[in-house]
Amino acid sequence: MGNLNPIQILVDTVSVGGLYALTALGLGLIFSVMRLANFAHAELVTCAAYAVFALSGQPVAVAIVASVGTAMVLALATERLAFRPLRSADQTTMLIASFAVSMFIQKLLIFTVGSRPKPVDPLPILAQPIAIAGAQVSLLKLATILACIACLGALTYLLRRTSIGLHMRAAAEDFTMAQLVGVRANSVILAAFVLSGFLAAVVALLFVAQTGFVHPRLGVQIVLVGFVATVIGGLGSLPGAAAGGFLVGALATLLQALLPAELRPFREAFLFLIVILVLLFRPNGLWPAPGLKERV
Amino acid sequence: MKSIGGMAAALVLLGTVQGAHAADTVKIGMVMPLSGWFQPIDASTINGALLAVKEINAAGGVLGQQIEVETFDNKSEPLLGADGATQMVAEGVKAMIVPSDFDFGAPGAFVAQQNGIISFSGASDPKFGVAGIGNLAYSLSTAGQAQGALLAEWGFEDQGWKTAYVLLDNTISYTKTLCGSFTERWKELAGEEGILGEDTFLNGDPSIDAQVSRITGLGTKPDVVLLCSYAPGGPSAIRQLRSAGVDAPIITGESMDGDYWAGTVPGLSDFYVVNFGSLYGDDTDPAVADFYRRYEAEYGERADVSYAQRGYAMIEAWARAAEKAGSVEPAEVAAALDTFRDEPLVVGPTTFTPELHIATTRPMTILKAEAGKFSIVGKFSADEVELD
Numbered sequence: 001m002g003n004l005n006p007i008q009i010l011v012d013t014v015s016v017g018g019l020y021a022l023t024a025l026g027l028g029l030i031f032s033v034m035r036l037a038n039f040a041h042a043e044l045v046t047c048a049a050y051a052v053f054a055l056s057g058q059p060v061a062v063a064i065v066a067s068v069g070t071a072m073v074l075a076l077a078t079e080r081l082a083f084r085p086l087r088s089a090d091q092t093t094m095l096i097a098s099f100a101v102s103m104f105i106q107k108l109l110i111f112t113v114g115s116r117p118k119p120v121d122p123l124p125i126l127a128q129p130i131a132i133a134g135a136q137v138s139l140l141k142l143a144t145i146l147a148c149i150a151c152l153g154a155l156t157y158l159l160r161r162t163s164i165g166l167h168m169r170a171a172a173e174d175f176t177m178a179q180l181v182g183v184r185a186n187s188v189i190l191a192a193f194v195l196s197g198f199l200a201a202v203v204a205l206l207f208v209a210q211t212g213f214v215h216p217r218l219g220v221q222i223v224l225v226g227f228v229a230t231v232i233g234g235l236g237s238l239p240g241a242a243a244g245g246f247l248v249g250a251l252a253t254l255l256q257a258l259l260p261a262e263l264r265p266f267r268e269a270f271l272f273l274i275v276i277l278v279l280l281f282r283p284n285g286l287w288p289a290p291g292l293k294e295r296v
Numbered sequence: 297m298k299s300i301g302g303m304a305a306a307l308v309l310l311g312t313v314q315g316a317h318a319a320d321t322v323k324i325g326m327v328m329p330l331s332g333w334f335q336p337i338d339a340s341t342i343n344g345a346l347l348a349v350k351e352i353n354a355a356g357g358v359l360g361q362q363i364e365v366e367t368f369d370n371k372s373e374p375l376l377g378a379d380g381a382t383q384m385v386a387e388g389v390k391a392m393i394v395p396s397d398f399d400f401g402a403p404g405a406f407v408a409q410q411n412g413i414i415s416f417s418g419a420s421d422p423k424f425g426v427a428g429i430g431n432l433a434y435s436l437s438t439a440g441q442a443q444g445a446l447l448a449e450w451g452f453e454d455q456g457w458k459t460a461y462v463l464l465d466n467t468i469s470y471t472k473t474l475c476g477s478f479t480e481r482w483k484e485l486a487g488e489e490g491i492l493g494e495d496t497f498l499n500g501d502p503s504i505d506a507q508v509s510r511i512t513g514l515g516t517k518p519d520v521v522l523l524c525s526y527a528p529g530g531p532s533a534i535r536q537l538r539s540a541g542v543d544a545p546i547i548t549g550e551s552m553d554g555d556y557w558a559g560t561v562p563g564l565s566d567f568y569v570v571n572f573g574s575l576y577g578d579d580t581d582p583a584v585a586d587f588y589r590r591y592e593a594e595y596g597e598r599a600d601v602s603y604a605q606r607g608y609a610m611i612e613a614w615a616r617a618a619e620k621a622g623s624v625e626p627a628e629v630a631a632a633l634d635t636f637r638d639e640p641l642v643v644g645p646t647t648f649t650p651e652l653h654i655a656t657t658r659p660m661t662i663l664k665a666e667a668g669k670f671s672i673v674g675k676f677s678a679d680e681v682e683l684d
Binding site: 005008011015019128129211215221238257 | 532538557
């Protein structure tokens with residue numbers, strides 16, 4: 001077995017954890033204000049990535065702006081066309097609707113651009129290793145960590161220091177009560193969708209810069225794991241979602257790094273065993289939202 | 297399964313009544329993914345087969361009969377293959393083509409077998425044949441086990457590599473077979489210490505950081521890295537290996553054939569893939585080079601993977617066997633197919649026996665990528681292949 005450099009493990013762990021934290025946060029934002037587990041978040045990531053692909057060859061700033069725009073517009077469109085008419089319906093209906101939106105966009109992509117993965121390389125300058133204290137670390141991973149910290153910081157500022165942030169936190173705690181004291185449901189929900197679209201675009205960019213391709217199912221795997229993360233973090237709690245995302249990503253990387261070779265193919269089994277154990281002891285997640293009632 | 301079989305049997309009876317077709321045509325079925333996510337994988341297989349039909353018909357057909365193709369779209373859903381095959385049986389086909397993967401091809405092939413009809417696939421799993429489906433199922437591919445053994449022998453003997461690192465994408469059975477057979481053969485050749493390490497990942501993993509770090513942290517650099525994967529996870533893994541500074545040669549099997557993904561790895565170099573022939577115009581076998589020229593002339597674009605040869609060879613093999621047998625009846629064609637000994641097909645000299653309906657020691661082509669451009673290295677075959 002090769003000897004692993006601790007700095008390398010740390011950078012790997014934090015960069016993967018950060019990517020999942022941003023994904024879980026995008027999901028958590030929507031869940032906290034409207035109790036919707038939005039499976040179509042995966043397609044926000046996918047479509048943002050396709051926007052980068054469509055504009056490859058253009059200046060990278062154009063591609064980035066376009067991908068952020070695409071994800072935000074798509075997020076708003078799904079809210080307006082699919083979720084707003086169902087806002088008074090129960091959670092299960094909305095969940096099924098989000099599946100339908102997800103499937104629809106996925107099949108539409110296969111139909112229009114085909115299911116073959118397409119190569120894309122938005123940030124070639126980041127694809128080189130640099131040495132830090134004897135460890136070979138790719139520049140991209142450092143950029144990923146920085147981008148995650150920046151996003152978390154900006155989001156925290158927005159939620160704590162601005163009036164829309166205050167409204168969102170109020171809505172997350174008790175939506176009906178917030179409405180009664182004058183918080184406008186539509187603007188809060190739209191803001192949540194815009195922010196989740198933005199986070200999806202950031203995830204998409206970091207993801208394609210790492211993997212180098214786009215594909216109609218690109219967002220599915222990462223968003224699925226993101227869901228698990230929001231659940232163990234504590235559904236409805238934003239810090240919980242971010243921490244849960246980080247924890248799951250970091251755990252997956254650590255298990256891969258530290259498990260003996262014979263057990264590594266079962267990494268996922270170990271990961272989800274830990275998830276089950278967490279939920280057995282903390283059924284509401286590690287950092288549950290204060291407004292969420294105990295499930296019976 | 298029973299009810300499907302029953303239904304199929306009922307439809308056969310129906311088929312024999314309805315299927316009174318003109319004597320100057322013979323029907324071949326195509327139960328293939330014409331839409332959905334599997335579609336691009338078999339697109340060139342289908343094109344290859346249709347080109348063969350066109351050429352054979354232009355040359356007078358099979359035993360004086362023109363080949364008529366009936367198609368069914370399985371919509372990339374494996375189980376719809378059974379419905380498609382049932383429909384083909386009702387149409388009175390004499391043979392059918394099913395998708396190039398055991399899981400996708402088997403549902404249709406089982407129905408074909410139950411109804412006494414030949415099925416062809418490009419599946420690289422020997423179960424697609426006598427052992428798994430039955431005596432009427434034939435694969436035009438080379439067994440995955442043979443591809444692993446071939447890569448090991450070529451790497452050790454021709455390239456002089458002594459140490460290997462094995463990176464397995466644990467998602468599909470082909471990749472497990474490829475890595476498994478390579479490792480087994482490599483240990484026979486280079487000894488236990490010839491494998492510096494083994495690791496696994498999943499095709500959908502957003503990052504293989506930990507796996508890459510394990511390789512960069514090795515005390516001795518491996519002479520070669522075997523990567524058993526497919527697009528998109530496979531190319532992405534190479535990208536991550538290269539950007540972390542792993543510059544050892546990377547070798548892989550047919551599942552990473554084609555250059556449609558090459559842009560994923562900037563300046564892809566020192567990369568070797570085993571497949572059925574070079575579609576880049578430089579194949580050393582004039583028959584293969586000519587085949588790709590005809591393909592491009594017919595479809596106005598280059599084939600994107602070498603599965604086109606397998607598709608062509610399915611129709612070629614069937615027609616050749618029918619001519620030998622003097623009949624298009626499945627039992628007689630199958631008997632003639634089983635006598636193939638290094639039969640020159642566009643996919644290479646092919647041998648079928650009553651026990652084995654897939655190639656093992658048939659030569660395969662190794663291609664090399666340098667600065668993103670593929671070119672042929674040569675044709676090689678495995679000496680020793682163990683099918684489990």
